[in-house]
Amino acid sequence: MTQQQQQTWSQRFETSLHPAIAVFNASIPFDIQLIEYDLTGSQAHARMLAKCGIISSQEGEKLVTALEQIRQEYRQGEFNPGIDAEDVHFAVEHRLVEIIGDIGKKLHTARSRNDQVGTDTRLYLRDQIQQIRQQLREFQQVLLKIAENNLETFIPGYTHLQRAQPVSLAHHLLAYLEMTQRDWERLGDVLKRVNISPLGCGALAGTTFPIDRHYTAELLGFADVYKNSLDGVSDRDFAIEFLGAASLIMVHLSRLSEEIIFWASQEFSFVTLKDSCATGSSIMPQKKNPDVPELVRGKTGRVFGHLQAMLVIMKGLPLAYNKDLQEDKEGLFDAVNTVKSCLQAMTILMAEGLEFSTQRLNSAVDEDYSNATDVADYLAAKGVPFREAYNLVGKVVRTCLAGGKLLKDLTLEEWRELHPAFDEDIYQAISPKQVVAARNSFGGTGFTQVKQAILAAHSIVNS
Numbered sequence: 001m002t003q004q005q006q007q008t009w010s011q012r013f014e015t016s017l018h019p020a021i022a023v024f025n026a027s028i029p030f031d032i033q034l035i036e037y038d039l040t041g042s043q044a045h046a047r048m049l050a051k052c053g054i055i056s057s058q059e060g061e062k063l064v065t066a067l068e069q070i071r072q073e074y075r076q077g078e079f080n081p082g083i084d085a086e087d088v089h090f091a092v093e094h095r096l097v098e099i100i101g102d103i104g105k106k107l108h109t110a111r112s113r114n115d116q117v118g119t120d121t122r123l124y125l126r127d128q129i130q131q132i133r134q135q136l137r138e139f140q141q142v143l144l145k146i147a148e149n150n151l152e153t154f155i156p157g158y159t160h161l162q163r164a165q166p167v168s169l170a171h172h173l174l175a176y177l178e179m180t181q182r183d184w185e186r187l188g189d190v191l192k193r194v195n196i197s198p199l200g201c202g203a204l205a206g207t208t209f210p211i212d213r214h215y216t217a218e219l220l221g222f223a224d225v226y227k228n229s230l231d232g233v234s235d236r237d238f239a240i241e242f243l244g245a246a247s248l249i250m251v252h253l254s255r256l257s258e259e260i261i262f263w264a265s266q267e268f269s270f271v272t273l274k275d276s277c278a279t280g281s282s283i284m285p286q287k288k289n290p291d292v293p294e295l296v297r298g299k300t301g302r303v304f305g306h307l308q309a310m311l312v313i314m315k316g317l318p319l320a321y322n323k324d325l326q327e328d329k330e331g332l333f334d335a336v337n338t339v340k341s342c343l344q345a346m347t348i349l350m351a352e353g354l355e356f357s358t359q360r361l362n363s364a365v366d367e368d369y370s371n372a373t374d375v376a377d378y379l380a381a382k383g384v385p386f387r388e389a390y391n392l393v394g395k396v397v398r399t400c401l402a403g404g405k406l407l408k409d410l411t412l413e414e415w416r417e418l419h420p421a422f423d424e425d426i427y428q429a430i431s432p433k434q435v436v437a438a439r440n441s442f443g444g445t446g447f448t449q450v451k452q453a454i455l456a457a458h459s460i461v462n463s
Helices: 019-025 028-051 057-075 088-106 113-148 169-194 213-219 229-234 237-264 291-314 323-353 358-364 372-381 386-403 412-418 432-438 447-461
Strands: 154-159 162-168 271-273 354-356
Touching (some): 028 057, 028 213, 113 323, 113 447, 154 432, 169 447, 323 354, 372 432, 432 447
Antiparallel strands (some): 154 162
């Protein structure tokens, strides 16, 4: 059988497609990933055709049964369509006709590849979003567990990558839990737009057959149907929204990765990488490299690129379907796989791949001037205008730097020379534990606030 005879659409054409163009045109190498969703969508379509009397109930059952046979053949490795199949939809249809003959040719009644691929892609993405949301929950649970064990472990807080104020390590990690909670919620919102059925929109204008689009939507678990057939076959907003949400997930993972890379350096020594999540150098035997966070940081650009590519694909497309839309899948599939693999790797890294150096962290916040604001607050609490107190403390820090002292090293006499409001309680006020504990405003790093945040996080991530 020639390639020309194999193509469903070939009777309009007098000559065969050039072999190189056939390869260029084919999507089967990547859209085979949609086969399970294509089969599920086709089964629903067959049941609808039978329900509406467009085909007989016996024909509908034969179609559903044969489609299930193809599913099992694929799962067992017995159905492996090649490039001649062009795409997953033709591959399934060809096999269907081989199994049940001409009845298989009735499956495409009242349906186009345009609404078919749109349905498959939405079914796929709906499934993947649910899996990613579960992965986010698992990542959050790991962060929460570490936070619970490190309420009174301190870490320098930074602004402009300069020491700013000490914070609870738990508070620091819970910031990432908040970010990923927004990711989880954002994906749920995207899911609302994914979970709309285009099946029955046809090529672009609907169909002359008396179909029931709401019935197929119900069978497939869609919450609604597209109300405009042109929009239904050409819309990829849902994919762009997903790629935007995926990009933000990667932003958050990359930010944490960047911090872990810093923390694992000898200069910081805030964490120790375990052998299970690190590799060595081919030439420098002393090195242990933070491969996981570096790869996550690098892979982030891939997902950003897929978002940009999808936006560029869509920006100039006239209604309705255009072949450009075949380019929506490879980037989408890769973004899904990248996000899932990065979430898995970062969850493993945080759960069992690194250890926080508690002693080093606690000593780090005791060897800088990050308690300077608390000196100003101390004076302000005693009635000194804050700006006056701020300027005074700035001079104190400058003097200490010149003398090689920390604020805690000043004697009470030296404090009182600076301002008579200072008393012995200044030493407690500027101790790292008190500096952290005192920031008890809602959402702050104070222990009471962080305990409440942990309790609130439990109700979210374990629900």
